[in-house]
Amino acid sequence: MSTILLTSFAPWKADQRSNSSDDLLVSLQQRQELPDNALLMRQVPVNFHLAPCHIIAKLVELRPAVLICCGMAEKRHCLSLELNGRYEDKTLKTALNLPELIAGTRLTEISHCAGTYVCNHLYFKVLEFIQRTRCSTQAIFIHVPPLNPLNQEFVAADFTLILQRLSLPATAPLPLVA
Template sequence: MMKKVLLTGFDPFGGEEINPSWEAVKRLDGIQTENIEMMAVQLPTVYRESIAILEQQIKKHQPEIVICVGQAGGRLHVTPEKVAINLDDARISDNAGNQPIDREIASTGPAAYFTGLPIKRMAERMKENNIPASVSYTAGTFVCNHIFYGLMDYIHRTSSTIRGGFIHIPFIHEQAMDKQAPSLSLDTIVKAIRIAAVTAAENEADLHIVGGTTH
């Protein structure tokens, strides 16, 4: 059965002219494989508003899987995230000037949600295709974690059968020209997200392998 996969990326933030999360997922908009149809939506890098728009798009498209993608400049790998925490604590302002400190995302929500995606399997598939990838256990406390938590809370509140999660990606090469920071090509990131989408569609269970860290 064909499954719908909703992909989201953010608009640029923090002084960047582009956001590789949106540049990558928009390349996959409308792409179909044997088992999935992908659609891409841009979200604003804004607390609260991003969740409201995501919920609207979920209701509109009725996907089976939702994968939100965000930029994590400085990371070496494509990193599927394990856990979202119920906390906004902004080091910088979002694109609407909001800078919450120690604020709960959902007052009635739990402290954290785990992803509904087979993230270890996704990372392994990426590595099999020569893409640097690893599981991450911290999505930060900016809008990326905010949307990840908001997605999982929506799924929980609505008793939805949607499986959802979040992937952080490094800078692309164009962004790193004037930075001492790791980067990947946009083509590589697009390939990684496509692999993640197909893997999530084909597998509900994750691999029982080591993926943790010591720090």
């Protein structure tokens, strides 16, 4: 069975008790809603240099079929699947078919801007590494909004549905963007 590697960030502000990306993964793990082939890499440091180094090293070690990097988006209200990562004048896109991944979700959108902070930098570096090394891993960055009693179940259900779609058997290729 091919592996899915899920990553989350640690809090980055002194007043943050947690990071919603990590909270979501922990919640799904506790509820046993993660696929059997899922591996977690939690609490990655929010650091421009360390985050890509840690995650790309794990990608090389494990060679997962899918890498899902998760980060917190403090001002968003939906789960956001990021289409691309940017650096200077270069834009790299995920090869995954995002419209198919979010079909039927209730609180998920496709985003064309992964921000200007560590999340975008990490995503760009991961996509660049995959492209440069011709790695077969498919990668996506998902921003998680702050979780609260009103959105937590919807976000968890949408994330679980997306995970199920990404957990297709190796004989069923993942859909690609045209």
